[in-house]
Amino acid sequence: MSSSTHFPDPSSFQHQSDEFVAWLEANPGVKVNPKIYLADLRSTGAGRGVVARTSIPEGEELFSIPRNLILAVQNSELKSLLGQEVDTLGPWLSLMLVMLYEYSQGSNSRWAPYLRVLPTRFDTLMFWSPAELRELQASAILDKIGKQGADKSILESIVPIVRANPGLFPPVSGVTSYEGDAGAAALLELAHIMGSLIMAYAFDIEKSEHEEDDAEDDDESYMTDDEDEQLPKGMVPLADLLNADADRNNARLFQEEECLVMKAIKPIHEGEEIFNDYGEIPRADLLRRYGYVTDNYAQYDVIELPLADICQVAGLPNSDVGSQPRLEFLEENDILDDGYVIPRPGPNASLQDVLPAELVVLLTTLSLTPEEFEQRRSKNKPPKPSMDSNQASLLYKILQIKQMQYGSSLGEDMQLLTHLTPPNAPASLDGSARRLKMAAQVRMGEKEVLQTVLALLEPLLPSASLKRSANGDVDSRQSKAARV
Ligand SMILES: C[S@@+](CC[C@H](N)C(=O)[O-])C[C@H]1O[C@@H](n2cnc3c(N)ncnc32)[C@H](O)[C@@H]1O
Numbered sequence: 516m517s518s519s520t521h522f523p524d525p526s527s528f529q530h531q532s533d534e535f536v537a538w539l540e541a542n543p544g545v546k547v548n549p550k551i552y553l554a555d556l557r558s559t560g561a562g563r564g565v566v567a568r569t570s571i572p573e574g575e576e577l578f579s580i581p582r583n584l585i586l587a588v589q590n591s592e593l594k595s596l597l598g599q600e601v602d603t604l605g606p607w608l609s610l611m612l613v614m615l616y617e618y619s620q621g622s623n624s625r626w627a628p629y630l631r632v633l634p635t636r637f638d639t640l641m642f643w644s645p646a647e648l649r650e651l652q653a654s655a656i657l658d659k660i661g662k663q664g665a666d667k668s669i670l671e672s673i674v675p676i677v678r679a680n681p682g683l684f685p686p687v688s689g690v691t692s693y694e695g696d697a698g699a700a701a702l703l704e705l706a707h708i709m710g711s712l713i714m715a716y717a718f719d720i721e722k723s724e725h726e727e728d729d730a731e732d733d734d735e736s737y738m739t740d741d742e743d744e745q746l747p748k749g750m751v752p753l754a755d756l757l758n759a760d761a762d763r764n765n766a767r768l769f770q771e772e773e774c775l776v777m778k779a780i781k782p783i784h785e786g787e788e789i790f791n792d793y794g795e796i797p798r799a800d801l802l803r804r805y806g807y808v809t810d811n812y813a814q815y816d817v818i819e820l821p822l823a824d825i826c827q828v829a830g831l832p833n834s835d836v837g838s839q840p841r842l843e844f845l846e847e848n849d850i851l852d853d854g855y856v857i858p859r860p861g862p863n864a865s866l867q868d869v870l871p872a873e874l875v876v877l878l879t880t881l882s883l884t885p886e887e888f889e890q891r892r893s894k895n896k897p898p899k900p901s902m903d904s905n906q907a908s909l910l911y912k913i914l915q916i917k918q919m920q921y922g923s924s925l926g927e928d929m930q931l932l933t934h935l936t937p938p939n940a941p942a943s944l945d946g947s948a949r950r951l952k953m954a955a956q957v958r959m960g961e962k963e964v965l966q967t968v969l970a971l972l973e974p975l976l977p978s979a980s981l982k983r984s985a986n987g988d989v990d991s992r993q994s995k996a997a998r999v
Pocket residue numbers: 516517560561562563564632633634715716755756757758759760804805806807809
């Protein structure tokens with residue numbers, strides 16, 4: 516969420532918005548529907564956002580931005596000034612370098628009024644202190660922040676280029692030069708601001724048809740299987756000032772030949788905010804990438820079980836594929852993963868709906884007796900993904916251990932949330948309280964998933980079956996396996 520503290524010079528917030536819109540509309544080819552306006556949503560913790568002035572029918576164009584106005588490698592003069600290929604840095608680092616260049620030009624940048632409305636402080640996990648990160652407890656998101664990797668890439672790829680071209684990158688962060696440790700630290704901080712903007716604001720820019728035609732002549736060896744990774748990234752003014760909402764998403768960006776066009780995908784009522792969509796992402800990822808959480812992404816919360824944790828509970832000495840025949844067997848059959856994601860079960864969901872088939876096969880393989888395993892291996896026949904009491908017991912134990920790794924109970928988290936947001940608290944919390952609250956929301960979501968999956972497993976446990984039989988209640992689940 517974005518409040519005043521995230522923006523440079525918050526006292527000029529409205530003035531900067533007005534200047535940005537005036538600049539935008541003065542650019543040839545830009546069209547902005549008079550039915551929308553750029554709103555100040557800081558009181559709800561959402562920074563700027565786009566709101567409908569009057570009702571808008573489905574399919575109507577909200578705005579259109581020409582491709583040459585996108586802040587991207589191909590549109591910045593840096594490409595010709597630098598004397599070396601910027602694109603070879605890859606989509607992330609090349610845009611980071613271009614943004615560093617444009618930001619360093621101050622008012623001389625073509626995108627100056629746009630850069631002035633972008634935040635310079637973030638609540639994304641990259642910026643959390645170790646104590647704040649500990650509030651996420653056992654969340655697997657902690658392994659995905661990638662701060663060290665990002666630091667390394669910036670220091671190895673960006674810093675040398677900036678230092679070699681001081682005329683193109685005049686220092687702007689209160690230092691007189693980017694040389695030495697202090698200079699490197701200032702540049703690293705600035706580069707992380709640009710990286711965070713790219714993460715939360717940039718779009719993957721699809722090629723226009725004539726660019727596609729040119730690309731066909733390229734050497735195929737540069738192409739990779741993962742096309743998305745190869746798409747250049749770009750900052751699309753105005754399109755990236757839309758907030759996002761999982762349930763109220765009512766607009767989408769269409770990448771056309773000459774322009775990128777935002778259109779209403781639903782009828783929008785007067786006064787309604789216009790929302791983009793970030794896709795079905797769990798709140799842990801929402802926090803990591805966008806620095807905010809809202810409850811309507813709770814439906815996408817997940818828990819993640821690393822292979823190593825599963826192996827440990829199953830009694831394997833380690834999870835090294837080369838030294839563990841059961842893992843090797845699954846690997847050879849292409850059904851072994853590094854970790855397994857279990858989504859939040861919906862109201863009527865069954866285990867079959869939520870457990871990945873690969874996880875069930877792993878649990879089954881780990882539960883086989885040595886003879887059963889040898890038999891399967893000799894026939895090269897991995898087990899079918901069906902759950903019986905053995906696998907259920909193993910998974911139950913794995914989930915209970917995971918549950919214990921979180922340092923607090925759901926009840927304690929609930930109390931903390933109530934304490935952080937008493938009835939009259941402002942809708943937007945600032946600073947550390949905001950981060951504490953978001954961490955509590957994320958870990959609570961994961962604990963709820965754990966609790967629900969544990970409850971779904973209970974009827975399959977041997978003790979539950981025995982108890983039912985003793986009560987005279989014939990339980991067919993004891994003999995029947997649940998096919999996943
Ligand atoms: C693409 S920008 C949207 C414009 C942004 N609000 C601003 O003022 O610059 C994405 C950022 O907006 C904020 N955001 C997006 N959707 C939000 C929402 N539904 N509620 C609160 N903040 C939101 C988050 O800080 C996110 O990183």
